[in-house]
Amino acid sequence: MPIEPEIKSLSYGRRKGFFLVLVVVFILALPAFIFYTSGYRLNFDNEETSIVTTGGVYITTDNLGVDVYLDEEKIEKPRLFRSAYYIQNIENGLHRLVVQGEGLQTWVKVLPVDSYIVTEAAAFNMPELPHIRPIASRLNLSGQGVYVVAGSTSTPLFTKATTTGNFVVVNRATPASLRVNSEYEYTVDLFATTTATSTSVFNRLEEEIEKLSTVPASTTATASISYIEQGNMRLVPRGEELSARWIGDGSATPHYFCAPAQASSTIAFRLGMHVMLQLEEQRLSTTTPLHTENNRLCRTEIRLDRKWQKIKYYEFFPQSSDLVVLRLEDGLYVTEIDDRAWQNTQLIYPGDKFEVRVTDTNIYIKEDGMYFELLTEIPEIN
Amino acid sequence: MSTARLLLLVSLVLKGNINFLKVNYPPKLALFNNQNAVYSQVHIMEEQDKSHLLPYARRADFKVGRATELSGRDRRLYRLLEIIPGALSWTILVGMIMASIYAPFFAAYFIIAFSIYWVLKTIFLSYHVRYNWKRLKHHMKIDWQVLVRRFNYEHFYHLIIFPYYPEPYEVLEEAVKGLLNAKYDHKKMIVVLAAEERAGAEAIGYAKRIEENYGHHFGHFLVTTHPANTPGELAGKGSNTHHALGVVQREVVAKYNIPHKDIITSIFDVDTVIYPDYFNCLLWHFLTVADPYKSAFQPVPLFNNNLWEAPALSRVMAMSSTFWQMIMQERPEKSATFSSHSVSYQALYEIGYGQANVVSEDSRIYWNLLVANDGKFDVVPLSYPISMDATIAPTLWGTIKNIYKQHRRWTYGVENWCYITYHFIKNKKIPLKRRLSIIALQGEGYSSLVTNPILLFILGWAPIFLGTREFHETVLSYELPIMVRNLLIIAMGGLVVSAIISLSLTPPRPEKYPRFKYLVMVVQWIMVPITMIVFSALPGLDAQTRLMLGKYMGFWVTPKRVNVK
Numbered sequence: 001m002p003i004e005p006e007i008k009s010l011s012y013g014r015r016k017g018f019f020l021v022l023v024v025v026f027i028l029a030l031p032a033f034i035f036y037t038s039g040y041r042l043n044f045d046n047e048e049t050s051i052v053t054t055g056g057v058y059i060t061t062d063n064l065g066v067d068v069y070l071d072e073e074k075i076e077k078p079r080l081f082r083s084a085y086y087i088q089n090i091e092n093g094l095h096r097l098v099v100q101g102e103g104l105q106t107w108v109k110v111l112p113v114d115s116y117i118v119t120e121a122a123a124f125n126m127p128e129l130p131h132i133r134p135i136a137s138r139l140n141l142s143g144q145g146v147y148v149v150a151g152s153t154s155t156p157l158f159t160k161a162t163t164t165g166n167f168v169v170v171n172r173a174t175p176a177s178l179r180v181n182s183e184y185e186y187t188v189d190l191f192a193t194t195t196a197t198s199t200s201v202f203n204r205l206e207e208e209i210e211k212l213s214t215v216p217a218s219t220t221a222t223a224s225i226s227y228i229e230q231g232n233m234r235l236v237p238r239g240e241e242l243s244a245r246w247i248g249d250g251s252a253t254p255h256y257f258c259a260p261a262q263a264s265s266t267i268a269f270r271l272g273m274h275v276m277l278q279l280e281e282q283r284l285s286t287t288t289p290l291h292t293e294n295n296r297l298c299r300t301e302i303r304l305d306r307k308w309q310k311i312k313y314y315e316f317f318p319q320s321s322d323l324v325v326l327r328l329e330d331g332l333y334v335t336e337i338d339d340r341a342w343q344n345t346q347l348i349y350p351g352d353k354f355e356v357r358v359t360d361t362n363i364y365i366k367e368d369g370m371y372f373e374l375l376t377e378i379p380e381i382n
Numbered sequence: 383m384s385t386a387r388l389l390l391l392v393s394l395v396l397k398g399n400i401n402f403l404k405v406n407y408p409p410k411l412a413l414f415n416n417q418n419a420v421y422s423q424v425h426i427m428e429e430q431d432k433s434h435l436l437p438y439a440r441r442a443d444f445k446v447g448r449a450t451e452l453s454g455r456d457r458r459l460y461r462l463l464e465i466i467p468g469a470l471s472w473t474i475l476v477g478m479i480m481a482s483i484y485a486p487f488f489a490a491y492f493i494i495a496f497s498i499y500w501v502l503k504t505i506f507l508s509y510h511v512r513y514n515w516k517r518l519k520h521h522m523k524i525d526w527q528v529l530v531r532r533f534n535y536e537h538f539y540h541l542i543i544f545p546y547y548p549e550p551y552e553v554l555e556e557a558v559k560g561l562l563n564a565k566y567d568h569k570k571m572i573v574v575l576a577a578e579e580r581a582g583a584e585a586i587g588y589a590k591r592i593e594e595n596y597g598h599h600f601g602h603f604l605v606t607t608h609p610a611n612t613p614g615e616l617a618g619k620g621s622n623t624h625h626a627l628g629v630v631q632r633e634v635v636a637k638y639n640i641p642h643k644d645i646i647t648s649i650f651d652v653d654t655v656i657y658p659d660y661f662n663c664l665l666w667h668f669l670t671v672a673d674p675y676k677s678a679f680q681p682v683p684l685f686n687n688n689l690w691e692a693p694a695l696s697r698v699m700a701m702s703s704t705f706w707q708m709i710m711q712e713r714p715e716k717s718a719t720f721s722s723h724s725v726s727y728q729a730l731y732e733i734g735y736g737q738a739n740v741v742s743e744d745s746r747i748y749w750n751l752l753v754a755n756d757g758k759f760d761v762v763p764l765s766y767p768i769s770m771d772a773t774i775a776p777t778l779w780g781t782i783k784n785i786y787k788q789h790r791r792w793t794y795g796v797e798n799w800c801y802i803t804y805h806f807i808k809n810k811k812i813p814l815k816r817r818l819s820i821i822a823l824q825g826e827g828y829s830s831l832v833t834n835p836i837l838l839f840i841l842g843w844a845p846i847f848l849g850t851r852e853f854h855e856t857v858l859s860y861e862l863p864i865m866v867r868n869l870l871i872i873a874m875g876g877l878v879v880s881a882i883i884s885l886s887l888t889p890p891r892p893e894k895y896p897r898f899k900y901l902v903m904v905v906q907w908i909m910v911p912i913t914m915i916v917f918s919a920l921p922g923l924d925a926q927t928r929l930m931l932g933k934y935m936g937f938w939v940t941p942k943r944v945n946v947k
Contacts, residue, residue, distance in 0.1 A: 004529065004670070007520045009763060010513050010712040018509060022502045029498050034491055037865050039857035056857050086860055118860050251851060294852045 039116045041089055053115035057087045059097060061123045063377065066101035068123075086118075094270065099123035103378055110341040112270040120255055122322055126334055126346040130161040131375040132365070135187050138178040144168050146178055147370075158372065160350060187364055187371045190357045230316040233337070235324065236301065242311050243301040244324065244337040250291050250298070254322070256338035258298040271340045278303065305335055305343040315358035317376075325363065327356050332365075332374070349374055432734075438809055439733045439754040446801065447616065447739035448934055459807070461932070463800035467825070468930025471832045471923060478841045479848065486849030490862050493842045497869040500838055504876040507709050514708040515883045517765045518682055526662035527565050533669045538570065539601065539645045540661050541630060541727060545576040545608075545622040546652035548585045551592075553653055553771075556687075558596050560655040565662060572602040572634055572645070576626035580610040580617065602634050612738075616936060620736065620743025623649055627735040635727070643675065645727035649744075653771040654722045655687060663766040664724050671762050676755055678748050679724040680717065681764045682707055684887055685772040690895050692772040692781075694906040698913050699785050700772035701884045711763035716823050718798070719748040719761060722768055729759075741935055742795035749798055753805040757812030767887075782916075790921035794928075794935050796828045832922040835914035842866050870911075877907040 043052040059068060061083055068075040068085050075087055090113045100106040104125035111119050134157070136145025145167035147157060157169065228235045232248025246253050259267050259275060268276040278299055282288045288300040304324055313327035317334055326333045331350040335343050349356075354367035363374040432440040446452055449461035481489040544557055554575065561573060575589040589605040597603035606629045608622040615621040627647075634640065646668055650656075660681065668674045685700030692700065710717035719725070721744050730736065733754045736747040752759040773788050775781045802824060806817040845853060846863060853859050881904045888903065928935055 005517075005521060005524055007517045009517065009714075009765070010510065012715070015510075015713060019506065022506055026498055026502055030495055033494050033498060033865065037490075037494060037858050037861035039861075054857070056860055058860065088857070088861070116857050117855055118857055120855075255855070 052091065054089050054091060055113040055115050056090055056118040057095070057097065057111065057113060057121065058084065058118050059087070059099070059121045059123055060084045061099055061125070063101055063104060063125050065378075066099050066104065066123075066125055069096075069098040069100075071095055072098075097121060097123075099125060101125055103128055105346045107344050107346075109338075109344065114260075121340075122336070122338070124323060124334065124336065124344070124346070126348045126376055127162075127378050130349045131378060132158055132161040132372040133375060134158065134167045135181065135184050135364075135371040135373060136167055137181055137184045139181045140168065140178055145181065146170060148172065157370065161372075184371065187357075187366075190359070190364060191355055191366050191371070228315060230321040233316070233321040235314055235316070237311075237314075240306070240310065242304045242306065242314055242324075242326070244304060245288070245301045246298075250293055253291075253293055253298045254337075256340055257300075257302060258293060258296040261292070261295055261297050272342060274303075275339060302337050302339050304337065305339075305345050307333070307345065313356055318358060318361050318363065325356070325358050332356055332363075334376070348376065434731060435734055436732045436754045438756065438811075439750070441808075443808075444754065444805075445734070445737045445739065445750070446804070447737060448797070449932070450934075451739070456804075460800060460804050463803050464797070464932070465930045467796045467799060467828055468923075468926035468928075470825075470829055471926050472930075474829070474833045475836060475841065475923075478837060479844055482841070482844035482848040483850075486845040486853035487856075487858065489845045489849070490853070490858050493837075493845070493862065493866060496837060497842070497866050497873075500834070501869050501873045504873045508876045508879045510709040510712040511705050511883060512879060514682075514711045514765060515886070517711075518708070518767065519886075521663065521764070521766045522657070524659075524663075526659040526666055529666050530662045530669070533666075535665055535669065536567075536570075537641075537644050538665060538668075539572055539640060540566065540570060540664075541572040541574070541645050541647045543574045543576055543623055543626050543630075543647065543649050544652045544654070545578075545619045545626060545649070546581075546585070547578050548581045549588070549652050551588045554588055554592050555596075556655055557650070557652055558592055562596065562599055563658050564656055564660060565658045566665075568599050569601040571600045571661075572604070572630065573597075573600045574604045574606060574626050574630060576606045576608060576622050578610070578617070578622055579607050602638075604629065604633060606630075615738040616740060618741060618743065618936070619651075620740055620746070621738035623743065624735045624738040627730060631731070642728040642731050643726065646679075646724055647727045647730055648722070648724040649747075650722040650768070651770060653687060655769040657767055657769070660766060660768060663764055667762055667764055668726070673758075673760075675726045675728050676751075676759045677725070677762045678719045678729075678751065678759070679762050679764055680707075680711070680714075680719055681722065681724075681766050681768045682711060683721050683770050684767045685770050686887060686889050687769050687771045688774060689772055689888055690892055690899070692774045693778055694902060695778075695909065695913065696772045696774050696781050696785060697884075697903065698906050698909050699789070699917050701880065701887075702910070702913065704887070705880060705883070711765050714761045714763050717761050717763075718745040720744055722770065723748075725751070729755075740797060740801075741791060742798055745795050745798050746801065749802050749805075753802070753809055753812070756809060757816050785917050786921050789917050790925050791935070793828070793831060793918070793922035794925040796922075796926055797929060799824050799828055800929075828922070828926070832919050832926060835911070835919040836923075838870070839911050839915060874908075874910075877910055880910075881907045 039054045039056075041052055041054050043050045057070065061068070064083060068087075070087055070090070075085055078085055092113060092115050094110050095113050096108070096110050098106060098108050105128055107123040107125055109121060109123075111121060113119050134145050134147075136147055138146045138148075140146050147167060147169045149157075149169055149171065157167075229247070232246060232252070234245045234247050236243045236245045246257055259271055259279060262270075264276050264280065267279065278301075279290065279297060282290050282299050282301070291298050291300070304326070306326065307328060309328040309330065311326055311328060313325075315325050317323035317325050322337055324335050324337065325348075326335055326345075329352060331347050331352070332354075333345050333347055335345040337343075348363075349365060351367070354365050356366075357364045363376065365372055365374050438444065443452060443456060446460065449457050449464055452460050478489065478492075481492070542561060544554070546554065558573065558575075561571060562568065564571075575592060577586045577589050579586075586605070586607055593603050593605050604626075606626045608625040610617070612621065612625075615624075635642065635645065646664060648664070664679055664681075667679055668677075671677050682704065684704055689697055689700065707720060710720075723744065725747070729751055730747075733750050736750050737743060740746045748759070748761065773781065773784045775784050799821075803821050806812060806821060843863060843866075846859060849859065884907075885900065885903060891897070891899070925935065
């Protein structure tokens with residue numbers, strides 16, 4: 001039996017040695033970690049290893065079933081927050097982003113990426129073919145909409161759309177077995193109301209001028225005009241054009257309203273000639289002046305792409321202040337306010353003989369005396 | 383609030399007599415407020431005979447418990463020291479929020495540095511735990527009785543004091559039975575069941591029953607009753623022990639003329655159940671250490687008496703406390719006594735048996751000894767276990783509340799930092815390096831206990847939510863959470879070590895519990911981030927804030943349950 005325990009306590013020297021090793025690790029690791037998180041990367045591409053500076057892209061998508069491509073390379077889906085992608089290690093310069101999915105329209109943008117900075121973008125992908133949910137005046141006992149037609153029941157009712165809602169078509173209704181659809185009544189009321197937005201931009205402008213001429217001189221013009229607003233974004237008609245105006249605090253101006261304070265040619269190259277021209281235009285304007293935020297020039301307004309057509313109706317896309325629904329001459333479109341490189345504008349319902357109403361949550365259409373909701377996401381089919 | 387009013391408020395807080403904070407002075411203190419020294423009646427009584435005390439222990443302010451017991455400059459100094467820990471912790475936490483808002487880049491770099499520090503600290507501490515675990519296992523296999531036999535030890539007595547408040551009879555019985563299982567001559571044991579008068583006749587009756595049933599096995603057996611409402615005392619374990627030691631001196635030590643140097647005192651929480659060789663292990667260390675009369679002996683508290691009964695939350699906290707003590711076993715120069723521990727009777731006698739007016743009496747007794755001995759007093763780790771109860775209650779919510787209150791009491795140990803610093807300023811005989819080192823180490827310990835978990839798991843994300851827009855657009859802002867998350871995952875690797883060691887220290891599974899519970903005992907460690915915040919940081923901040931505002935805490939007795947060991 002030994003006269004004392006064989007395992008001695010940890011000696012001070014050994015502890016101190018281990019501690020010093022960890023101190024050295026800390027001293028070496030700290031700058032490496034700080035540089036890494038700031039965007040510095042080691043580049044092994046060339047024969048000589050070098051340090052490069054990188055930036056990133058943060059892109060959000062409305063649909064989960066889409067793929068994101070950066071410079072034609074598919075980006076792996078993030079594990080968490082599946083609707084947002086953070087793409088790191090991107091070198092300085094212009095990069096092409098594509099977001100696409102089966103049955104969806106493609107969103108494309110060329111964006112500049114700067115070292116140490118993350119460029120943000122929000123993609124949207126509307127269905128290629130319209131998806132609708134019919135709203136019939138009567139429902140049968142199982143809740144299906146019932147349409148009463150004079151001719152053959154096999155003639156398709158909604159030719160432009162891929163219908164997703166169940167409904168039945170009959171020649172003669174049996175009143176005892178049907179009940180009134182309250183949503184139908186709500187929709188009829190919605191279209192019965194002639195809102196300011198249901199008129200064309202021209203008509204609306206005329207109305208506003210008329211209002212201005214009848215108000216007392218002491219009343220400010222803005223007090224009598226009711227603009228369409230969503231959050232801090234306002235839609236402002238100017239002649240045939242429609243602009244989106246940021247009316248919130250300057251420091252919270254959305255990033256796409258701003259451009260780095262660079263030479264005009266650089267801005268034109270990075271963000272597009274139209275952005276540069278708008279900046280120049282607003283630099284001289286007293287009604288839409290430029291302002292500076294964090295060394296960036298920020299516009300007050302962004303003109304929306306109307307595809308050289310007349311705007312018949314406009315409204316914010318439901319629950320969005322970045323997207324606008326435009327009823328143009330050949331159909332209904334959704335466009336983004338973000339005009340870096342260009343504005344993605346996607347057709348969501350073709351034609352020129354329909355009426356549209358947008359509520360806080362839905363888009364309703366009336367065509368050929370029938371009402372339906374236009375779905376902007378492809379519903380999952382069970 | 384005007385500057386003048388603010389200054390007045392600060393001045394009142396410093397003096398500790400601001401009314402709205404409801405600082406309650408014992409009425410008697412009014413009598414002594416105009417004197418330049420100390421004052422509680424207990425201290426006054428002790429002044430009757432201080433000849434046996436060490437020179438520094440004769441000072442009137444040696445046993446100061448709080449600023450209100452002092453007067454003049456000393457009182458202001460002590461009050462300032464009471465404010466510093468809480469103020470520092472709040473400054474760090476609020477500073478982190480402010481930095482996140484106004485200097486997010488600096489805050490982000492700090493968080494990265496802090497996360498790396500945390501990973502390295504985890505590695506460092508895990509190394510200590512693992513080493514001590516190895517040593518603990520080795521010590522448990524040793525036959526200490528054989529090791530002790532080479533010394534002349536027969537004249538040594540073990541004085542064992544169990545201070546208690548109302549406890550079930552079974553808890554007292556298990557504690558005493560544990561002594562009977564000890565491989566040591568029971569006739570060389572002086573056992574004291576130190577009851578509280580305020581616990582009532584029934585609780586005192588339990589002790590009498592124990593005395594009747596088991597007293598004859600031991601050399602001496604005393605049941606003491608600590609009087610309720612003793613002026614100048616803080617009701618709790620400290621004052622009870624203090625009283626019991628006085629009775630032992632009168633009824634046993636003086637009466638039977640036992641040399642003080644031949645008595646080793648063990649002050650045990652009443653739920654303490656010793657392992658059979660504890661007293662031999664203790665004696666061996668006592669006989670082999672450089673200066674046994676200038677040493678306190680610290681076992682490893684395993685809170686495993688009722689580990690199978692306890693909910694996962696309680697088990698994690700219990701084992702975490704054990705791990706911390708295992709770490710301290712490997713760096714004794716940084717530690718103090720905690721919970722159940724042992725020390726020579728001679729050392730206690732020389733300081734007048736410690737303090738009766740503090741909450742954290744288990745550590746304070748060591749600081750009393752260190753200060754009184756001019757810095758020449760050490761903690762000797764035994765690396766030998768004792769078993770105690772994990773905190774539980776009949777309901778989960780009750781358990782949560784009990785754990786919180788227990789940890790608030792433990793973290794109120796920050797009052798010791800004030801005591802140490804105060805006396806380190808006064809006692810210049812202690813080497814300056816040691817004074818500064820202890821002040822810094824203890825201060826860092828109490829500060830990190832409160833701030834580290836909150837910084838790491840909550841405020842680490844603050845720059846992302848509170849930072850400027852300029853910051854939000856940077857790679858740093860996006861990479862920060864990814865980096866911190868990855869570093870924390872690495873740090874969580876330390877939990878694997880914890881889970882393995884914890885299982886090895888778990889008592890055998892009672893048949894009524896399924897084997898599946900072993901799996902639960904491994905998985906439970908993922909709760910650590912939550913337990914660190916809820917049961918370390920928050921009670922610690924609570925305790926420091928109370929001390930800072932002069933809302934002094936009393937002693938909260940952790941309810942014990944029946945031992946099932």
